[in-house]
Amino acid sequence: MRERQQMASRPFASVAVTLDVGGTQIELLQGGIEGPPKPVAVEPCSGGKAAVLTVLMCLPRGAAGVPPPGQTGIAIASALIDTSQQKPMDFKEKSQGMKNRKALPHAHQGTCV
Structure with a gap:
């Protein structure tokens, strides 16, 4: 709960984004029309019970x-999402891409990495 409060109180800013018109980008945008948007980034928090999802x-x-x-x-x-109720298969694609990455140093419990 404390982690959610910290995330809710973080500062917000605007950024300029340039997208190339290509197959991948169009698919990401069209996902919101026919169903839930596809995430462009999922940043897991330490402990594996929450993540920051970006669409x-x-x-x-x-x-x-x-x-x-x-x-x-x-x-x-x-958005800060609760991943404690997710099935392990939901993150199968993401975990395959993480195998070749260097391990991150352990963070304090309750902080996002």
Whole structure:
């Protein structure tokens, strides 16, 4: 619970993002239309009971299918999620990519890495 309070009180800022128009990026954006958005990043916290999930979201567009002038039409959203109730198979793809990475130093219990 304390970790969630710390994450909720962290500062927020805006960033400029440039996306290439390619197959992978389009799939990430279209995922939000037909179902839940696909994560672009999952940052597990120490202890493995929580993670910070980041997704790209399409914002509402006008009738012509383009965002209003001065707006991007896309947003990056992050949320602290509870992974203690997730099935181990849900993270199978992510764990295969982590095998070749160096081990991170142990952090204090209750902090995100």
